[in-house]
Amino acid sequence: MEEKTSFSSHVKFGKRKLLVQTEYDPAHQIVGVTVADSGQVIDSREYLVDSSAEQDPKDPQVRQCHDLVLADLELLYSTIKNVQATPDADAHARLGTLLLDKGLIEEAVDIFAALLSLDAEYENGHYLLGKALFKKGDYDGALSHLEIAVEKTPDYPDVLLWISRVHRQRGDFSRAIQRARTSLEINPDYHEALYDLGLYLIESVQSDPKNTELPPPIERVKEARACLLQAAKSSDAYDREGLDAALDLLENRDQWEAAIAEIKKASRVKAVDTRSLVLDGEFYLRFMFADLHKEHRSLDNYIRILEKSISQHPNYPDVRLSLGTAFLIRCWHYYGKALEEYREAVKINPNFQKAKKNLKLLENDGRGFLLLLRAILK
Structure with missing residues (x-):
């Protein structure tokens, strides 16, 4: 079995020092690159190497994948500086979205906050900042901005779904489930809402089975099954076999923690x-x-x-x-x-x-x- 070869570099990104690591797997002709901050992976990418020729781990084509990510980070940081120096609200919104996608949460929060300072009425501004604060772990701040967003756009199912996620993180399953259901009333085919609702219902039975604001546990499980299967049917963003295995585990009450873990693993939403x-x-x-x-x-x-x-x-x-x-x-x-x-x-x-x-x-x-x-x- 051929050994994998790794490359690593530290990159200064503002006040941070990011670690970029590249691992080359010649057996599968795949290069995996991760970006980590303080030991936590914030971004990862995979590249296929040309399979028409044998690749040396130090071959320029492979090393280029590593250098590409280094160049991307350097360019991204200069872009941040340039955007911050302009009053262009659209550029702030695009940049914040890009930073969020790359796992640079702190920077995304700062950019979205600056966006609202430039234009307090910017469309989706509070929604964008609310999402970023959620990913930062500031659930109170996230809820504050998302509630403002839902007042402005009450028929926007994405906002309602993110509000439901905040309530779930705070352990309020009644409100989380209610918001997810409202999101589905607007768009019954919203696969992320179907998946989240199914997960919330299972988690609520596990952590709060006697909640009188919710249906009895047996009804919650029944609804959860239907939601999860409908999500898998609506989108290939979910591992159907994984979900089926998780639902089978629900038959045994002692296996519920494992079932919930499998449900979470079955989601590969990156549309x-x-x-x-x-x-x-x-x-x-x-x-x-x-x-x-x-x-x-x-x-x-x-x-x-x-x-x-x-x-x-x-x-x-x-x-x-x-x-x-x-x-x-x-x-x-x-x-x-x-x-x-x-x-x-x-x-x-x-x-x-x-x-x-x-x-x-x-x-x-x-x-x-x-x-x-x-x-x-x-």
């Missing part, structure tokens, strides 16, 4: 369309606020991710939209390279008329392309 929106935000931020020369490798990686997603989900329009945007940004990269070469040609030979003509055309017409790309990204 492709949600990831697509995160990528769109990242494209926007990097194009508007980052150094384009530093991000070429990152863009190539995102294109590979999106192309793989399309091969698995060819009918997801959001993913195709993101891929089209990525190709446009790649065009902008090549435009910049072409501009540099024309300028260098004129610098070498100021009398080179064709180069001067092409340079002038590129400089003039390029402004229109820039405006087009900015309009699409916004």
